[in-house]
Amino acid sequence: MPHRHDPLEPAAAATMEELVALLRRLHARAGKPSLRDLEAWAIRQQRAGRRDVLLKRTTISEVLSGKRAPGRNFVGWFAEACGVPDGDAVRAWLRAWEVAAERPAPAGREDGEALRRIRELTEENARLRRKLWRLQTRRHTRRLSSP
Template sequence: MEPAELLLAMRDLRVAAGQPSLRDLVNRAAVPGGGGSYLPRTTIGDVLNGKRACTDAVLLHFVKACGVTHESEIHQWMNAWKRAYQSEGVTSRYSTAC
């Protein structure tokens, strides 16, 4: 899997989740106790627009914010991230982008 394929899958997941706004995604990933969000608006906006590589933490909070709750599905998403970003050369290319 390439990073572009993961990005397309993320966009499809967002559509399947009812196309929540970036603000809704941020709110769904809020840190308990009002300490901000695990999914900053600028970060997720840049990822979804292809301006920034997706980190594993951003992907985890994004899929949860889109309503993915089953551990097996979350595991599949994280495996997709590993295939997209841990292949040789990809991680180093994007290490400063996030």
């Protein structure tokens, strides 16, 4: 629930980064519900007939940490899950997403994120190759030593 002394104004977000910062503040204002609680809220919505509602812990974490830009639906659902009343208030968050989505990302940011992801995948690939090599070596050694 927004405080009077420092209202959350989704219309103030001109960029995706500013929108994500507001989503973080909204989450804090809601008492920082756990990712599990937010995901459970979405599941309850689905069971109540809103089959399109989807909030996954991983997605929430990645959005709030700035690793992933939120989608339009995510913004609306997240706002609702954090106590924003359905209707005009949620629509204001959706309009904020539309404005932010029209603005291009800062130059180089996407490249930096892509390079970071490539590094992560390269490290993971190397780790898995080492593990595979160890497993194959053990298997080969067992064959040689068996009678």
